[in-house]
Amino acid sequence: MDLISGQPWWFYKNGISNAYPSLTQNTKEEVVIMGGGITGALLAWHLTRAGFPVIVLEKRHIGMGSTSGSTALLQYEIDTMLTDLIGMIGEKNAVRSYQLCVEAIYKVQLICKKLKVKTDFALQKSIYYASVLKDRDILRKEFEARKKMGIDVEWWDRETIRKNIPDLNKSAAILSHDGAQIDAYQFTHFLLQDCISKGARVYDTVEVTEIKHHSRGVTLMLDNGFKLDTKKLVIASGYESQNYLSKRVVRLHSSYAIISKPIDNQKELWYENAMLWESARPYLYMRTTADKRMLIGGKDEMFSSAVKRDKLLHKKSLQLENNAKKIFPHLPFVTDYSWCGTFAETEDGLPFIGSVKEHPDTYFALGFGGNGILFSILAAEIITDLMQGKKNRDAEIFKFDRI
CATH class of the missing domain: 3.30.9.10 (D-Amino Acid Oxidase, subunit A, domain 2)
Structure with missing residues (x-):
């Protein structure tokens, strides 16, 4: 999908921040993340810090999908107003959704402080x-x-x-x-560079052409003829993630x-x-x-x-x-x-985070709407917990079968 056109400011401001290799051989890793934008970067950062060996794949150059065009307003306000959301999903879950987004603003701030880099946060x-x-x-x-x-x-x-x-x-x-604002494109590169320093591998300009599920995990077939085997797959391909779902959610x-x-x-x-x-x-x-x-x-x-x-x-x-x-x-x-x-x-303005039956050993991080970056924080925390076998009390709010 052609996601961005024109002159996305963040790319023109920063240029090519870092170069990443293309995957040119068959390989395997415990966790593979499809998507090298802000969502994939936040997932990689959380999973790497939790001790998971991670590979990130991006079919474009890193950050050059929707992330390069993000206006990066970090607002707790969900596109669905709180009063309307209460009527859709109940007061408890609606209030919790808003609380999580408020908290996520300061979690982004904390990550920026840990990275010790300039992200215009x-x-x-x-x-x-x-x-x-x-x-x-x-x-x-x-x-x-x-x-x-x-x-x-x-x-x-x-x-x-x-x-x-x-x-x-x-x-x-x-x-x-x-509330807050940030340079999401630069933030993405800094997150991934930190992951690489801790052992993660990041490849771009390589596209997944087929996903095969089997008893040992997932095999990804790549457009260059190579394959990548993984125990757990995370799909964080932004608006293109719908292509991997039979049910339309956006x-x-x-x-x-x-x-x-x-x-x-x-x-x-x-x-x-x-x-x-x-x-x-x-x-x-x-x-x-x-x-x-x-x-x-x-x-x-x-x-x-x-x-x-x-x-x-x-x-x-x-x-x-x-x-x-x-x-x-x-x-x-x-x-x-x-x-x-x-x-x-989405119909209720909330992200979809978690798994679906048609894709075993796979998690989706679909943070849509006006505050997608904050939804990506929630997705990174929930999916990291689920991979560690921990119960996350908020996962139910964003599961696929809620609608």
Whole structure:
């Protein structure tokens, strides 16, 4: 699948961070991870630290799938609002899902500290505002639900919004104190380099053409004619993972993003450079970068083909730029890079983590939606526990047969 087109900012910013070999002989390993993006890297990091010998396979170059196009907002908010999620899966599991995402933000921070490298990680507040007046009451109920479960949030009325963000003419917003942002592409490379230093092997530009299950584990047939045998397989191929499932669990969308040239002479582009997103669906979202750029994304469409998605890139980029200028007319926004990609969402907004009967000795880590990086943290912890024979109390929430 053609996942990304245009000029994904993170690759242009970082370039080719590291080179990885291609697997050129038959081999075997206890655990094989299919997918060399942020999800596969987090899984490899957790499993390697738990003592598992690991091989990571990526058919592109490392990090050059969806990870290179990620806008990397680390928000505990699931694409399904807490109030709606409670109605779908019950209050206990809905609240726990949100709690896990809050905790995952600080787990990413801890990993970055352990790696002792620069990933542009920064704790950042987020502001979820009502797109139109009628959404104010919906947001108020959402605020009360989050407050009740202990999330650190504040209610902003129109006056408070105008005081803090004069350009944002909206009736209400939820300010969340838990949030962060990161350079996901660079983070992926740093994670894998740390894994390699502990004995893991990472190969890219090698594609799995066939998966064979047998009594001794799993055999992967590769496009270069070689094979790889493993006791346990983890499929972390992002939105392409659906190809290995007979039951459809995701809906594909096309999304668009642009990033401005650096905006000088601005200590803050807006209130504490908080991440911004709106209640409309599909929603716009905005964030800043370490070098004072403004990133804005959204304008999603149902995915039909990469060709149709790419044809809309110029039109969507202009729309996003106009949105940025409309919301913040005082900022000299000039588009520097633009890109588009395919992403997926699930019926309840939650990831799918675990195994399915049709693939024995195999685990799936399918962290979709707007906070896929945090879902990948959850997947890495749950799958590591399951491989160690430990019971994970949260695994039931994200299992495949919940829907």
